[in-house]
Amino acid sequence: MLEIKNLHAAVDGKEILKGLTLSVGAGEVHAIMGPNGSGKSTLSYVLAGRAGYDVTSGSILYKGEDLAAMSPDERAAKGVFLAMQYPVEIPGVTTLTFLKTALNAQRRARGEKEVDAVGVLRLVREKAAAMKVSEEMLKRALNVGFSGGEKKRLEILQMALFQPALAILDETDSGLDIDALKLVAEGVNTLRAPDRAMLVITHYQRLLNYIVPDRVHVLAKGRIVAEGGKELALKLEAQGYEQIIKDAA
């Protein structure tokens, strides 16, 4: 599904990712853990195609295609989804209008028939109930005045609505209390599927108690320095990043 080879990437000319290699297969959930400044968010933005996050060498293949050559909207239409750490507030665009516009833009790009207003509302309601996103929230401006938990729930609702093939979750646990965390994790777990890959990027092991990964990668200074099964996350929690990074060196 996703093949990253010797990826070097720079933000505003400064190299952040320095030879990152990673492979995620269909049906798998991989966790990327790392201390602050290790390049976790850079990786997520590079995968989503944010301007200013430039691939300087190496390759990213998604379903065999060169991901870096695609615009952010092309990536989304082809099934790449990034649940952001800080979802953006957009005054003047209601949440429902946004969901309808995005869903139909993706469908149009894939040559599928657009869904009418009633159809979108039905689809959204179906997903919203599970994520405890109220009708009132759907009518409000996108993310404006939403709590941290509400924003994250809306990100997972979008993931459920768009049904991506590759989902990247960037620090989805940050700012969540335990109940919100469980709800979000449950939402993510329902979306685990044989034809879907997930990359869970997190600083803390906490989220991985609820979203149990198949593989854990440790990112430090722009490279993967350690890899293992889910037990690696527990080891990190017990020993701290410093020890693991030192052992790996």
Next chain:
Amino acid sequence: MNALVLPNRRIEEWKYTDLHNAVDAEAVSSAPTAAWAIARAQGDLDIDDLPKQVPFGPHGLMAGLAASLAKAGPSIRVRKGEKASLELDLTESGNGRVLIVVEEGASLTLIERQVVDGFINIAAEIEIGKNARVSHLRLVPRGDAVRVADYAVIVAAGGTYRAHLADFGGKLSRTELHMVLEGEGAEAHLSGVSILDGVHADVTTEMNHAVGNTRSTQLFKYVASGAGRGIYQGKVAVAEGANGSDSRQSAKGLLLEDRAEIDLKPELEILADDVKCAHGAAVGDLDAESLFYLRSRGIPEAEARTLLMRAFIGDAVDQIESEALRDTVWQAVDKGLEAMS
């Protein structure tokens, strides 16, 4: 005979709108009299020719010329307690004069379209009686015109004036609104949108709170691309003793290209002690983070930009009370945004 000197950038109020540069003085003094067609009239209203004596309210510099050069014009009256709506289309350019009187307790919905090009200079009087209401939509499609429209609006006690200026610009387009809230409880709510693709639009307002317990709001939004230029100059004056006045004023601009320019100049002059006045102005670019967020959800760049621009404009269009009129303005806005992308 003294040569006519048109307002130019050396005059403070015309600093951003150089009429002298845009048109020959000769073309102004020899321009024909402007004419309107009544596209639609509903309810109880009288439409006549201008009376011999037309009142002349507080106006800007060009209105005197319009008043002295225009030979005729429509005079519209809605009698006491009556309700009417009127659609006026300017069909011939030139110097023009309009008088609108809405008597006590009456109401008028006025839609005014300026579809012709050429030189246009209009002086309009709008008198709003006690507890009367006027909803005014001025719709100006993008064109090559050099136009000045100067309104003097006097609102009596308990009366309400709402105006929305949807001006998509011209070679030069200047709208002046000189408001006098003359009686207690009088209100004025002004809003407007301008999508300016290489063209010019200037809104200059003067909001006089002559007595206390009067309310005014102003909300104007500008989007400029190419060598487009948007101007808002708004002066709010609260007279001595006009306590309990409440005034809000906001103008915002979105600059899509470096060549475009938006000048926003809100001003306050408060001589009363107990008033609430707020004003603000800001010019910026489309937010890069918002744009990325929308694109990361599959929305192509052009569509995402349009969505953000509509969102930016939205609250100004929402000031229009009638849903039908809001739809009319949205259609014009969408046309403007589409032409720009």
